[in-house]
Amino acid sequence: MTLCDQIEQQTEASLSAHTTLVENLLATLTNSANAEELKQNWQRIASHFTTLFTTEASIDQLKQTILQLAVMGKLVPQDPNDELAATLLERIAAEKARLVKEGKIKKQNPLPPIAEDEKPFELPVGWEWCRLEELTQIITKGSSPKWQGVSYTENPSDVLFVTSENVGAFELMLDKKKYVEQKFNEVEPRSILANGDFLMNIVGASIGRTAIYDIDDLANINQAVCLIRIFKNLLCSSFFLQFFNSSICIGYMFDKQVDNARANLSMGNIAKFLIPVPPTAEQHRIVTKVNQLTTLCDQIKTHLQHQQQTRLHLADTLVEQAVSNR
Template sequence: MASNRHSRAGGNLVSTLTTDNLITDHIDVWTSAIKKRNSQGRGSSKKIELTGIKKLREFILDLAVRGKLVPQNSNDESASILLKKMAKEKAQLIADKKIKKQKPLPPITDADIPLGLPSSWECSRMGKLAQYQKGYAFKSKDYLDNGLMITKIQNLTDNHTRNSVYITPEKKMEFEPFILREGDIVMTTVGSWFSAPMSAVGRSFLINNQFDNSLLNQNAVRIRTQEGIIPKYLYLCVNSTIFKSYLVEEAQGTANQASITQVSIKNYLICIPPLAEQHRIVAKVDELMALCDQLEQQTEQGLTAQQTLVEALLKALTQCVNADDFQASWQRIADHFDVLFTTEASIEQLKQTILQLAVMGKLVPQNPFDEPASKLLEKIAEEKAQLLADKKIKKQKPLPAITDEGKLFELPSGWSLTRLDDICFGITSGSTPPKDKFNESTGVPYLKVYNIKDQAIAFDYKPQFVDIQHHKNKLTRSILYPGDVVMNIVGPPLGKIAIIPDDYPEWNCNQAIVFFRPIEGRLNGYIYTYLTSGKFLDSIELIGTAGQDNISVTKSRSIIFPMPPLAEQHRIVAKVDELMALCEQLKTRLSDAQTTQLHLADAVVENALKNS
């Protein structure tokens, strides 16, 4: 191999970056760089990603495989001598027909060797450092409940042998080439692209004792290092961002699935330290990863504790019994507002509490001069009776009278309890027309549950229109008008609410959506606010199968509605809008701050790499 010594670091004891100080001096950077997960991986319930600590782990591995993590020692036997010994041993194994002679690997040129590589290190193609064996496609008809275990990628992903499958031990000799040993590396060769790390192609696992003497299943390759290469060191190499970047270039496949060949894996250029330094690197990485584990645990515990505190303080706010108690509870929050509301979850909890306070009459003061809700209910009842008499609406089956059990909280002065059915035109859901009545651009806009997003109509997502004649003749029961309040009645999640906008004069919807059209049109804003708070779900009986909660149309009609005076409703809606806008500003500032923290973490890593 051509050498490139002039560009390599030399010296008796090469000074390296003090990674311990890099971690401790920038703890706030690593622990503050957090972002929301776009999707959760298999077996993970975490909604956030500690991105700073993730970057720190990647940085440690990259330093390790570039010879920048631990100092070199001139007394170490150089990697060039180590590789010559390994080549000699391999040649003997081939001569003894214990292993097969492999195809030649691409030569290494001076241009291939990374700049700054320590003088005691050497470069090699990965194919020269290990033996490779792809997994076997075992047939399900041969599976047993016990015997010789077959190791699937899912077993390695979850690091347990539960739900394992087996074959008869008598076949051990037949499948000897596929046996795993402790210290083997297993790499997935088929999987998704790199946005889904739990199933991504090129994901590697270091076999521990619980998978020792098991058989490797398909879609993976076993990598067994030769003596002279510590398995854990090679494992660090294939988990570095350097190797992952190589995989991105080498992987092939479709939009949904990627694959990597053994040839690509074997061609990967790997930097080899002396054997003694491999041991030092592995030990140092273990030490630093343990420190990262501690940082991660402390950060997660801190976030959990913060969220628990936020929930407790906000809950206390909704349970106050008088104005003095409310003021004291609010003051406890206000004094530490900038510390409490520093995550998206805490801001969402604040928004939900604002809604709870709003519909309990605790957000704005009552005004004794407001016309009480009872007067408005009398007027609505008279109007509804006239609509029935004029046969403009149909008479519905009577609902039970509201008892004291229907009270969700103590009503403020001037409020009254009613049911939504008492103040609305006929409450019903939509239906689904035949497929030939739909098109993508003309007709009447037709809503599905996915068109309700962030408590508003999002018709730009998968818009559908229904034939206007079918809408007028067959779907009259579910015609929607601007100002109607709609709610999904099939979940999860329940509680998706929206007000129909005036983008179109008429709309329609499917059977998973129910709508409320108040007889007094000015009630729609507060009905929306009340439903958005989710308070009604505390007393409604849900129906449905496992994993799916439904609300029947009858239950929707039966929703008990604590109704404030109309003037107070307007004050509540205005205050909620004002506070929700402030919460959105808070979320925007939080997002900007998180972006800054992520950039700062990148900058710290980049600067450290330049100076290493």
């Protein structure tokens, strides 16, 4: 048992060193000053790929780095023929003004200008910084049924009630569905969900997990979930889903949390999030590339899991044989 403890300590120290090495090498990618430096840093990692990415945690780190590179404009080349993001933002502003004039959305309060020292990194040519509210029709959160005198039900024909437990990173988790009385949507019409809405957890340990509501069921949300509705006819929702789940955006969330004892984001802070906006065509190219690379990462992780299962099975067999031979 003493030998086992020593091996365990050595393994933990080795894993810690490995994690630090992977973090530092991946950081060279996101910190690269230009495309040539990025290429050199990636070649250094690629030459030791099978040594570096040998754990599920290291693969997850690689996936997060891919997201960071994507939203920083370092994953795919820019195309000078793309419509500029500034022109895209003008079209969104015009569409928003039309909806306000028609009484379909409320006029939003003026946003503070973006100061240079707020920008976390330099954008590629053709991109623009904006605040999240500039891209949205609505940013709101739900309410507790108890506060509204509404009861839970077992009837799937009632209102599907989505809580933070149902919002995972990149996907909804609706294995355990909850329902509330129909009248909940009468008292909480602003937070009724529409297909394509972003759902972001804003309270507690799951803060930052963001998914798209991609079904048509009549649904509402509780107070721990924020609804973000962008102009999805003008923007690529998948790109912004990648941004919301990136460490850059999650860093905003923990920086802006209201109550340090229990993470809690306000709608005002979320509205002011800085968003890097690429041209629409580039948004789609980025999503395609991220999906390709994360699929490869998942395949590597599956291979590692199979290797681990084989090792465990072998260890179990050897122990069983040793014991039976006593």
